[in-house]
Every structure is written in C-alpha cells, then in structure tokens.
Amino acid sequence: MMPATRIAVATLMALLTGYGEAAPTAENRPNIVLILADDLGFSDIASYGSEIQTPSLDALAATGVSFTNYHTAASCAPTRAMLLTGVDSHKNGVPNIPESIPPEHQSRENYRGVLSGNVVTVASLLQTAGYHTYMAGKWHLGKARDELPYRRGFSRTITMADTGADNWEQKPYIPIYEKANWFADGEETTLPTDFYSSEFLVNKTIEFIDSNPDTKPFFAYIPFQAVHIPVQAPQEFTDKYINTYEQGWHVLREQRQRQSKALGIIPSDSDMVTMSSTNDWDKLSADEKRFHAKRMAVYAGMVDAMDHHIGRLIAHLKAIGKYDNTIFIFSSDNGSEATGGDNPRSIPSRIGLQLQGYRNDYQTLGTKGSFNTIGPSFASAAASPLAYYKFYAGEGGMRVPLIIAGNAISDRAKLNNAFAYVTDITPTILELTSTPAPIEYFGGRRIEPIVGRSLVALSRGEIDQVYTEDDFIGYELGGNAALFQGEYKIVKNRGPVGDSEWHLYNIVTDPGETKNLSDAMPDKMAAMMEQYHQYAHKNGVLEVPANFNxxxxxxxxxxxxxxxxxxxxxxxxxxxxxxxxxxxxxxxxxxx
Missing domain, CATH: 1.10.1220 (Arc Repressor Mutant)
Structure with missing residues (x-):
C-alpha cells in the first residue's frame, strides 16, 4: 500500500471510530503523562546527544519512539496553546506571548495572547470522557479567573500563570510582574518555604494522582519551569558539571553534533553553521571562561534535576501499580533560550539584577537569590547541531525532542524521522485514549477544528508519514516565519540575528540549514512561497511593524x-x- 493510501486509511479509521484499530477498551484506557520542558534545546538530553545525565528520559526513549523531526512554535505560549488544542496558534488566540504583541495587533480577537473560547483543550475532552485531569506547572495562556486551567478542563491544578518565575521562592523574575502569580485549583495560593520548582511540581502531581484511588484513568500535564530563566539548580546537581564546560561553547557544539550523528539523530554527512551571535571563546580571559562554564554547569544541573524528579514520578507509578498502563509524552515548548548575553556581569546588568533583588556572583550562581542565564553562545551549543534558537524560525528554535513511550507504543527504542508538528499531540492523545474529537461544536459552542494528525500509527510503524508530499504546514511568530512541505522548509528570520530574507532548505538531509536551495530550486521556492501566503491569509496572520522588537x-x-x-x-x-x-x-x- 502506498504511504498516502495508508495515511488515508488510518485517518478514515480515526474519523469513523475515534481511535485506531488497536483501540483500548473503556476498562483499560491508558493513563497519559504529558511532560513539557521549558526552553530545552534539541540536544539537551542524553538520548539526543547531550553530555547531561538524563537517565529517566533515556529509559523512556529506550522503550519508546524518539522523534527527530518534530517541531513546535519558537516561543512558549503559542506552543502550549497548540499542544493542548491541536489548533493553529493564529486560530486559538495565541499567535505570540501576550507580553510581546504590538499595539497595532491587540484589537484583533485572534491576537489577544490568551487561549480563546473557540477552542477546546484535550483536558476538557478527556474530562468529558471520564478521565481525572491534573496539571502542575506553567500555564501562560491567561490568568483571569475564567482563563486559568481549572476552567479549561483540569480538575486539579497548581499553576504558575506568567512567562516564568523564580525556582526557589514565590518571586517574579522580571519587573513587568508585581508578583509571581501562582494558583491552586483556580485560586491564588502561596508556595511552601522549601519550594524548588521541579521537585514541587512532581510532588503535586503525585498528590493529585493519589487523591483519586479509584480505577478511572488520569491525564497529568506537567509543564516544568526548567530550564527557563532564571536558570537555577540545587548545588549538588550543578557540582556534577562544574568542570564539564571548561573547553567552551565551540567544543560543546561540535561534541554534540558528533554524538547526535553517532546516535542516528541526524544524518552522518550533515553539516552545521556557526551562529553570528556566537563569541570567540579563545579571546575570553581565564576568569570569563570560568564564569561562563559555571553558567552552563547550572543549566546542566537544572536539566539533571528535572530528570531526577521525573524519575521519582515514574518510580511512584510503578510502586502503586499504574506504570504499566501509562503512556508518557515528553517534549519541550521551544528551543534553547539566548537571553542574557555573553556579558552578564556588566555594570548595567548588575544594576538591573540588584533592582530585582538578584545577584549573579560566581560562588552562589544557580542557588536561591541568584539569577543565571546561558546567553547566545551556549544557547547555540544547546541547540546543536541546529541553527538559531528560541524566538527564531530556524530549526534550533523550532525542532525539539519528542519521546512517546509506553506499552501501547513500543517495547524497544525506535527513532522516527518523519515530520511532526505540535498540533499533532492532541489528536495523538485522543486516539490513545479512545476519545472522539469534536467536529464542530463542544459544550454548546462552535469551535475551531483540530488540524493536527495523530502520531499513533506512525509511532507503531504502521505508516511512514502522517503528512503527504502535498501537505504543507505554515508558521509565523513575531515576524519570523516558515512553511514545511515534505522534506523541505522555507524560512525567514528577522534581525538582529537573521537577515529577513526567505531561504529554502532540505531539513531531512540538511537539518543544520547550511545549504540555501532557493537559487537552485526556484520553482520549488515559488510554489512554497505561494503556499505560505495561502496559510497566512487563511489564518489571519498580521505583518509585524517594521521596527518591531x-x-x-x-x-x-x-x-x-x-x-x-x-x-x-x-x-x-x-x-x-x-x-x-x-x-x-x-x-x-x-x-x-
């Protein structure tokens, strides 16, 4: 059977029955644990090429499917909105984070930066289907009472509603917030004095699961704060990496590229670029090198700590007999974060941190009261072997790890290089749980249809692709834009790092986006540009002002x-x- 025919058959089965051929019965529907890291780079976990120790995630990868060509939005809120609804960000109300929407766009209903009432979350669908639904972590899709996850399908919640917050205390991390907005089951709450974000979120998830000892299945969504700024980690995790990054970001980027090739994550003959925003490590003083290496050690410690607490959750599910019937989905909301620059100890930087009640001295970096970032040079290493990072439409901003593991998926490690997109997660969960997708209405209101496609048949090896050569997936965020079709991608990245010109790449053979094919394939470039314009028109994409930053x-x-x-x-x-x-x-x- 041809791939396109197999896709059509699988899609027809899903439409007719609400799930695939191997659908579970009502009595044994699986639990779903959806884990979302924040600003985690493509090669930041060991199974994707990292030197960071992530045994819990590696264990999931060893018994599941690791997707090597999976894409999200390049910023947190648009990804989260698409992840939970299966609807494009320009249709679900979150084309950008609300804090970044220019005034020229704010009067448009689809540019509010808050999850719209015309979409339904996967949590609402699962709740209606008889699931317990839990969330512990970052929301960032609205903080008014009716916009919180407690009103969007989650029956138990602990929610941080902002772009980010401190990981050690209830404290805003940037001055646009008066306080860190945390909510418990829809009401303002106070964090415990022994708070550390990754530990706390797993503790709450375990508490929610244990609060309902009945036989009903559960859906647990855990959007971690790790590794969003401020990058902070318990000292014992940072200490493990204190000497790891002494050779600098150039060496790290090359090491990860070699390891990614060895693991089969990227083609063995693919290349990578050196980002213009990467500084020369060899020109730094010994003190500067020492400080930058510590910045990255804290980052590694934060990833390691997150993995450790994921391991605690897995161990608990095993202990209570719920592990074998649980499917885990792990990913990141976007690529690595380059904020903070490569000179964080400048006088203006220190003044700004002091005004916020933070410090960034070497000795206490990453601990309570400190503020840490990794800057653009190490962010490029975290995205290795890809180009660009968070906010940009390059692969380093959009291509992230995706692991789907559980008895219903596979019993051995598999890699899958088929293109997949963030809107595919909701239909995947719906098929795994035998939950029909709404067609036009939900709860008495008209809703936007799900545009993503289930990855279940792809995960099981029943089909080779979920998107045919004729399908195209458009994307835009803050003026950075892309369109994917088959093996190809056209992309435009604005300044200060990009050139604001459209480029064409084969992202299967050239995931590092090193060979611009626009001149060699003008017909392909023109056809994909026309498709992008169709996407932009259909989805109400607005041009950003020329001076937008x-x-x-x-x-x-x-x-x-x-x-x-x-x-x-x-x-x-x-x-x-x-x-x-x-x-x-x-x-x-x-x-x-």
Missing part, C-alpha cells in the same frame, strides 16, 4: 500593564538615564 515590546507592554502609561514614561526615562550613567562611569573608570 519582541524584547522591547515585552518591556513596554509589561511596564504599561503594571504601572500605567504615565508612570511607564517616567520609568523608561529613569532606566535609560541609569544605563547611560552606568556605561559612562564604567568607560570613564576604565580610561587610562
């Missing part, structure tokens, strides 16, 4: 929302003057 827009929107327009002008004036003074004094002090 996401980081600056976050600051403007956030400070305006917190302080109001008049105080915003005063605050921006003070900040500009303070930075100017710090730079002037710094230069003067260093003058001979």
């Amino acid at each position: 996401g980081t600056i827009q976050v600051a403007i929107n956030g400070l305006r929302d917190r302080f109001g327009k008049q105080i915003l002008v005063l605050l921006l004036t003070v900040v500009i003057c303070s930075v100017y003074y710090a730079l002037y004094r710094g230069n003067k002090d260093q003058a001979p």
